[in-house]
Amino acid sequence: MPSAPLLLSQAFNGLALGTLLALVSSGLTIILGTLGVLNFAHGALFMLGAYAMYVVIAHTGSFLLGILVGAMFMLVVGVLLERILIRLFYNRPHEDQILVTFGASIVIVEAVRAVFGGNSQHVPTPGWGEGIARIGFLFYPLYRLELIGIIAALLLLLYLILYRTSIGLVVRAGIEDARMVGILGINVQRAFLLVFAIGVVAAGVSGMLYAPIVSVQPDMGGNFLVEAFVVIVIGGLGSYPGAVVGGLIAGEIISITSAFDSAYSDVMLYAVMALLLVLRPQGLFGSEGRV
Amino acid sequence: MRARFWPELAMAAVLLAAPLILPDLGFSFDLLQRILDWGLIGLGFDLLFGATGLLSFGQAAFYGTGGFVAAYLLVSHAMSSVALALLVGTLAAGLFGLVVGWLAVRRIGIYFAMITLAFGEMAYFLENSPLARFTGGENGLPGVPVPQLGGLKITPGLPMYWMLALLFFVGFVLARRILHSPFGAVLRAIKENTARAGMTGHSVPAYKLAVFVIAALYAGLAGGLLGVFQSYMPPDAFALDTSGQLVVQTVIGGVGTLVGPLVGATLWLWLRDNLQQVPLVGALWKLILGLIFVVLVVVLKRGIAGEIRWIFSRRRRAATEAGVPEEAGEDAAAMPVAAPELPLRATLAVTREDAPALRAIGVSKFYGGLHAVEDVSFDVRTGSIHAVIGPNGAGKSTLFKMLKDEVSPTMGEVLLFGHRITGLGPTRTAQLGIGKSNQLNQLFLDLTVAENLRIAALARARGTFRTDLWRAADSIPAVERQVAAAMETVGLTHRAGVPVHVLPYGEKRRLEIGIALAIGPNVLLLDEPLAGMSPAERVSTRALIREIGRSRTLLIVEHDMDAIFELAERITVLYEGRLLADGTPEEIQRNQAVQDAYLGGLHEHEPA
Numbered sequence: 047m048p049s050a051p052l053l054l055s056q057a058f059n060g061l062a063l064g065t066l067l068a069l070v071s072s073g074l075t076i077i078l079g080t081l082g083v084l085n086f087a088h089g090a091l092f093m094l095g096a097y098a099m100y101v102v103i104a105h106t107g108s109f110l111l112g113i114l115v116g117a118m119f120m121l122v123v124g125v126l127l128e129r130i131l132i133r134l135f136y137n138r139p140h141e142d143q144i145l146v147t148f149g150a151s152i153v154i155v156e157a158v159r160a161v162f163g164g165n166s167q168h169v170p171t172p173g174w175g176e177g178i179a180r181i182g183f184l185f186y187p188l189y190r191l192e193l194i195g196i197i198a199a200l201l202l203l204l205y206l207i208l209y210r211t212s213i214g215l216v217v218r219a220g221i222e223d224a225r226m227v228g229i230l231g232i233n234v235q236r237a238f239l240l241v242f243a244i245g246v247v248a249a250g251v252s253g254m255l256y257a258p259i260v261s262v263q264p265d266m267g268g269n270f271l272v273e274a275f276v277v278i279v280i281g282g283l284g285s286y287p288g289a290v291v292g293g294l295i296a297g298e299i300i301s302i303t304s305a306f307d308s309a310y311s312d313v314m315l316y317a318v319m320a321l322l323l324v325l326r327p328q329g330l331f332g333s334e335g336r337v
Numbered sequence: 338m339r340a341r342f343w344p345e346l347a348m349a350a351v352l353l354a355a356p357l358i359l360p361d362l363g364f365s366f367d368l369l370q371r372i373l374d375w376g377l378i379g380l381g382f383d384l385l386f387g388a389t390g391l392l393s394f395g396q397a398a399f400y401g402t403g404g405f406v407a408a409y410l411l412v413s414h415a416m417s418s419v420a421l422a423l424l425v426g427t428l429a430a431g432l433f434g435l436v437v438g439w440l441a442v443r444r445i446g447i448y449f450a451m452i453t454l455a456f457g458e459m460a461y462f463l464e465n466s467p468l469a470r471f472t473g474g475e476n477g478l479p480g481v482p483v484p485q486l487g488g489l490k491i492t493p494g495l496p497m498y499w500m501l502a503l504l505f506f507v508g509f510v511l512a513r514r515i516l517h518s519p520f521g522a523v524l525r526a527i528k529e530n531t532a533r534a535g536m537t538g539h540s541v542p543a544y545k546l547a548v549f550v551i552a553a554l555y556a557g558l559a560g561g562l563l564g565v566f567q568s569y570m571p572p573d574a575f576a577l578d579t580s581g582q583l584v585v586q587t588v589i590g591g592v593g594t595l596v597g598p599l600v601g602a603t604l605w606l607w608l609r610d611n612l613q614q615v616p617l618v619g620a621l622w623k624l625i626l627g628l629i630f631v632v633l634v635v636v637l638k639r640g641i642a643g644e645i646r647w648i649f650s651r652r653r654r655a656a657t658e659a660g661v662p663e664e665a666g667e668d669a670a671a672m673p674v675a676a677p678e679l680p681l682r683a684t685l686a687v688t689r690e691d692a693p694a695l696r697a698i699g700v701s702k703f704y705g706g707l708h709a710v711e712d713v714s715f716d717v718r719t720g721s722i723h724a725v726i727g728p729n730g731a732g733k734s735t736l737f738k739m740l741k742d743e744v745s746p747t748m749g750e751v752l753l754f755g756h757r758i759t760g761l762g763p764t765r766t767a768q769l770g771i772g773k774s775n776q777l778n779q780l781f782l783d784l785t786v787a788e789n790l791r792i793a794a795l796a797r798a799r800g801t802f803r804t805d806l807w808r809a810a811d812s813i814p815a816v817e818r819q820v821a822a823a824m825e826t827v828g829l830t831h832r833a834g835v836p837v838h839v840l841p842y843g844e845k846r847r848l849e850i851g852i853a854l855a856i857g858p859n860v861l862l863l864d865e866p867l868a869g870m871s872p873a874e875r876v877s878t879r880a881l882i883r884e885i886g887r888s889r890t891l892l893i894v895e896h897d898m899d900a901i902f903e904l905a906e907r908i909t910v911l912y913e914g915r916l917l918a919d920g921t922p923e924e925i926q927r928n929q930a931v932q933d934a935y936l937g938g939l940h941e942h943e944p945a
Contacts, residue, residue, distance in 0.1 A: 084447045134635060140446035141392045145588060146634045148581065152627035160621055268577055272458045275451040283447070309466035316459035323440050323452065 048305045055184055056305040057298065062190045064297020065197040066252055070270055071277040071289040072204060073248030079284025080220045080241045083132060083143045088249050089271025090151035093264060095120055095250030096257040097158055100167050109172035116254045117247055124246030128239050136238070151267075159264040166261035175258070193255055200251065201290060207244070208286055217241050276319050282332020291330060348509055348596070352502040356495060363611045366494050370566045372602045373501040374559050375586060379598020380505075380512040381555025382583055387593030388516055389548050390528035391442070392450050394580045395457030396556050398437065401464060401575035403430035403557025408478040408570035409471050419484035423561040430557020431550050433460075438549035442542055445531070454580070461575040478570040497566050504562065505599075508555060512595050515551065515806045519795050522810040524548055526792040529781035536743070536779070537856050538767030538796030547804060585630050591640030600642045677822040678888070680815050681797045681857040683770030692755035694719040694860050694890035695740060700749035702735050709735040711914045712749070717860070717907075719754075722886040724893045724901045727911035728934065733894045734776060736911065737864050740892070741773050742766045753860065768801055772858030774850045776865045776894075782838040786829050787820055789837055789848060793855035794819040819855055826885060827851035828877070843874040847881070860890045867897045879904065902926070910934070 048056075074088045085091075098116035103109065131150060135143045175189030208214040216237045219227045228234040253267070260266065277296045281288025299318055304311035322329070355369060364372075378400055385391050407426030410416040416425070441452045464472045472478060484491045484500065491500050515521050523544050526534040535541045564570035573579065582605065583598065590601030605626060612622035633640060639647055693716040702710045710732040717723045725733050738744045740751055743763045750759040758766050763773075781789050794816045799805070811817060824830045827847040832840065837848065850866055866882060867875050879900050882891065886904070895901050901908065901922075908925045910918040912934045918925055925931055 078447070084450065131631075131635070141386075141390065141450075142634060142638075144392060144447070144450050145584070146631060148584065149627060149631035149634055152581075152585070153624060153631060156621070156624035156627050160624055272454060272577065276455050279448070279451060279455070309469075312462040313459060313467060316455055316462075319455060320440055323444075327443065 060298035060301030064294035068293025073245040077245035086148040087151035089267030090154040093267035095253030099254040120250030124243035166263035169257035282329030285331040288331030375602035376599030378559035381552035385552040395453030397579035398460035399553035399556035400560035404560030407561035408564040434553025442545035540801035543802040591643030724905035731911040772853035823855035
């Protein structure tokens, strides 16, 4: 049995990983819920965000500028991707949508590899994030602690956009019935573009924020893609609250399990998913029959 | 299916000629072996994705399982026979496929891809750490011995190529047999129209699970061979990239062609090996392939092998499509005078002689606060033609769906010859002898007319599920007689070989009835059979309905009142979800409430 401080510290790690997974998954789930497209390129876009941060920091040294410029860059990428590729696939079978986004992810990953090489790059922790925080008897890297707060704020911002604005209303109505929204005379195409772009920015910003903690390399997104899938299967397809709660649950499962035996940390996540598929196939917040 | 063996012969020729020609084109024996290995796992994957439409991103799980089980048994000296170890590995992969498949096949489309991907990753992590004691973790298992044949070692190089080529060839022949078996016909039906395949009486989940296990077995054998031919079992067999590469190779090579994965692997691996030698573009080989892949998905969906097959079949296709006239206005003449007897019929299980064919007892369907159907009870007498009428939104279609248990009633129950069928689902009720044609056509569009009807007849002949993988789909005499009889009854004999999507609307409509008929029902439900038909077609279809009503119980929903009063012996009237009247046509015609409902007397806002 692991000691209490270890468990507590792992619970904190779980929170940090969980909020990050929540942000990544919420981008995936609003695209899935509104457009009905499962974006296999989400992991590659996460990676692209991390590289955007790496480039801006290498030139300016400013983390904040990295986030701002990076987010703008991801917005452009999202808009281009939707306009050029994704919109051709709204009326094609799910299998085709999966294939084309999967293809897009290969192209993005390989393009980054061609430009930056396959070696891992280092993104420095911003000045305000250096050092160790002390909470009671627990010592914790300051940046990771701040990250929890930053991502929580971003999730709140996303919540406000989705639930407190008229654009969000269109988006949520689109999740329920995109055709009906169109019949009401609202430009669904533009709402779709917006949602896709927001989802891409969410993936990219997650990558930017995570960049200082990990080594940045072209294949870093794959693992996050799969974990985001698990999160939205747990939380319920297309559900924003499901993505947030599912992300936190997934983060805690991985971190707490590794306090006992790190060999099982990822396996346990999938085991929980399998269990949920048997007991509650629509996920925690999902409704049967949607998507 | 006529006995056409030229694909097998061509494949044999290619496999025999490859080691003579290809080494000069930059293919080493190692490369050829890899291509065959990818082709082998691809055979199973194409049955799963190409034939059945199930896109799995987790085939690496079974590839790795087969590989590591076989490799561990050999390396640990638990087994000395390579063949036996390969067999055990293959079966282990199949068993794992059974478990994952059981969880995955109940979900469709997006869910299926996500779940298979997640289980693939789970297998990767299992191999990597908890099971590292057996699998070597990140190092994999080196020292896998080569197989022996009568004391003769099958060494790497040409002998190993022959072994792989032989195994691939056997796998190819088997996959083709499966594809053209009754089992394979059902797989194609599931891809074309999953709901209708279930409605005709095939257990869709059972078939999906079976083909998932078959794909896992192919992957398991390929995985085992990977360890054997390179004397080393690598952990990246389990990696996500393996599953992804398989998908890409299959799409590039051609989905649904069986050879597609082999062709795709040839291109992928040859480009990788040879582009890497070229300066400047060397590092870009995967980017180039990625771009080719995206273009193929967007524009040319058939892939390389699919495109070649399409070009070769163009002449034949042009011939069949030229045989379709503009619009069948005069095909009242094509209708038979008397419908031939169907050889296959559902067995009647009559509890009491006087039990009605169908009895609805207080059936209701509520969608939240909406009461679509409320407390409706009526009997359908055996052997009668019975009509259900009512204004739009009266709940007729919902009632029909409950009579076949496509939707289960919120309250109440339905009895078929005295047996409760509520809760059994549309597949079981089809097997029990309820056929249904739908308001909107539910056809297998890419299959021919005969194939469409065969899907239905096979459900009657074979039951909900059977693994008859080796016989040809059209080799069951009773099924073929049934197809011919159903085709003649609906007047489509001259269209037997025509793909359904090119048929004119009226003929599609008749095929819709034909499919319901070909399952050999005792009770046939027809939901608006005349909808959208021209006046001439209506006349012939009315004759058709009267004809097929001679030998079975018929229940019709229809808006065409002339047709109803001509055909029906008894009429049930629904109004706003409730039963308004039930009686003979004369009684209904005289019924004041019915007149009011149709003339708008009950509610002023109700359109006539």
